[in-house]
Amino acid sequence: MNTVLVVDDDSEIRDIIHVYLRNEGYHVIEAADGEEALKVIESTPVQLVILDVMMPRMDGIKTCLKIREVSDTPLIMLSAKEEDIDKITGLTTGADDYMTKPFNPLELLARVKAQFRRQALIGKADFNSLLLIKDLVIDKSKHSVKVKGIDIPVTPLEFAILVLLASHPGQVFSSEHIYESVWKEPFGNSDNTVMVHIRNLREKLDDDPRNPQYIKTVWGVGYKIE
Structure with missing residues (x-):
């Protein structure tokens, strides 16, 4: 079972993503901010990260940079910022995909599946x-x-x-x-x-x-x- 780490300071958004992923058979771990997310990654094998940009203590950009220092786990970034420069910044820091809020949970689920499908193709x-x-x-x-x-x-x-x-x-x-x-x-x-x-x-x-x-x-x- 693939484990997905969902990092967002909004508990309602975490809950929505959790439900959709769980219904598709994924194991989901939640974190409320970047510091908590890094602790999870240090202690638990994670196959994909969904990461919000705007968070307290440590934002998504800094968190992504820290994750890339220790892991190449596929990462989908979420943000309310929709300008091209914001997307470019997210991808430059190491994100594999970028979605703007508000988002359709079904589209996010499709992108999660695409990341795992891509990893399977690489593995074969x-x-x-x-x-x-x-x-x-x-x-x-x-x-x-x-x-x-x-x-x-x-x-x-x-x-x-x-x-x-x-x-x-x-x-x-x-x-x-x-x-x-x-x-x-x-x-x-x-x-x-x-x-x-x-x-x-x-x-x-x-x-x-x-x-x-x-x-x-x-x-x-x-x-x-x-």
């Missing part, structure tokens, strides 16, 4: 070989990334994007192709989502955007490994 993939590009080593069997022997922490979605690109060196991919290949969903209006994850990868793999050794953006919406 053929991970018997290494991908080597100069100093970049992607070990698909260990789900790890190294640059010059140094471990680079990446989220599951970042890893999937990197494997896609590294498996086709020199090929240019559109945002739509990347999204539908990695997210396994219709593209829709998801350009910002792909761009944020690509930017995160660039920052993690290469601090100097002038260096073409690793991942770089070309011609607006295309991406490739050189």
Whole structure:
């Protein structure tokens, strides 16, 4: 049974999410703020986190950053803020998905299922070989990334994007192709989502955007490994 951690200071929202998830067979743990959530993650295996942004003591952005220091567990962020910059901030800190409040519980449930489905697909993939590009080593069997022997922490979605690109060196991919290949969903209006994850990868793999050794953006919406 997959365990989902629901983090929100609003008990009514936690209760609603809890009921929908429980009815689908998930084990649900609740936390009222970021500090409580971190204690849960330290002591209990959690397969997915649903995290509110606006909370007392420790907000969702800081909590997400702390979670990413110790775990690559899929994370869906909830927020009453609906501006693009807020979504970009959430994804940049390590969230895998972002929903604005008020939200439809059935849509949230669908996104939870999509995250678990994506993890199942990753787990079934053929991970018997290494991908080597100069100093970049992607070990698909260990789900790890190294640059010059140094471990680079990446989220599951970042890893999937990197494997896609590294498996086709020199090929240019559109945002739509990347999204539908990695997210396994219709593209829709998801350009910002792909761009944020690509930017995160660039920052993690290469601090100097002038260096073409690793991942770089070309011609607006295309991406490739050189």
